[in-house]
Amino acid sequence: MAHEEIKSCCADAYSRDVVALLLGDSYHPGGTALTRRLADHLALAPGLRVLDVASGRGTTALLLADSYRVRADGVDYAPANTALAQGAAQAAGLADRTAFTTGDAEHLPYQDEVFDAVVCECALCTFPDKARAAAEFARVLKPGGRLGLTDVTADPDRLPPELSGLTARIACIADARPLQAYAEILAAAGLRTRVTERHDQAMLRMIDQIQARLDLLRITAPARLADAGVDLDAAPAVLDAARAAVTAGLLGYTLLTAVKTPMAAADLPAGT
Ligand SMILES: C[S@@+](CC[C@H](N)C(=O)[O-])C[C@H]1O[C@@H](n2cnc3c(N)ncnc32)[C@H](O)[C@@H]1O
Secondary structure, three states: OOHHHHHHHHHHHOOOHHHHHHHOOOOOOOHHHHHHHHHHHOOOOOOOEEEEEOOOOOHHHHHHHHHOOOEEEEEEOOHHHHHHHHHHHHHOOOOOOEEEEEOEOOEOOOOOOOEEEEEEEOOHHHOOOHHHHHHHHHHHEEEEEEEEEEEEEEOHHHOOHHHOHHHHHHOOOOOOEOHHHHHHHHHHOOEEEEEEEEOHHHHHHHHHHHHHHHHHHHHHOHHHHHHOOOOOOOHHHHHHHHHHHHHOOOEEEEEEEEEEOOOOHHHOOOOO
């Protein structure tokens, strides 16, 4: 499948209201508690300029603007998410300290070296060209700027068939990488990993939450699930496979911070 098609499928899926019904406002394991932990690791402080890549409905950027008093930009591939994030910013009285734009993580619509920090939660795992996205994170960061990721980690070669394919890819699983692979992709872009933490229990809690909400919606709103294309017959096997994969150490959730370091001359692409 072409890269643009994968991105559109993912963005379309995460624009649907059923995702909010299943996950709440924060579309990643660990929710806003993990976002706060990430912000603390990044030492976010009032006045810093922060970019949230793949900002969804704006939950992370709004939290950072509100609780850490940063100026937060958010960029997401889905125009519907951008519109919802802008509405949420207005409603929260944060429109003067936030800006939401539709755009592609692999071609960020910002100038070089403008952000003190870049965050990206549960999304690098879905980007078809992760090296290109990492290079974009580095390009828009100021020298010494900090990157904060929370993301799915996986051993893709050992995942069962239920966790492969396009649906699993959109569910952030099928194209996730081991932590070491993420660190290598970032290092090649000039982003040196500093802190890593495993949060696999948060992944298990999210799986349990999705199961509980699906069980409820199956009774209260089955038509809504069907309209959204949720296959209720297939869901239990996928959730069970995901739970087993986390327990077996093949799937997990990780927090990572990195710092933008000057590239050695030998590392620079030819012609620069
Ligand atoms: C799992 S959600 C995470 C949303 C948000 N970061 C959060 O944690 O609540 C993945 C998000 O990535 C966005 N996305 C997917 N591909 C993208 C791309 N190439 N560039 C920007 N956003 C993208 C989707 O539209 C979706 O909002």
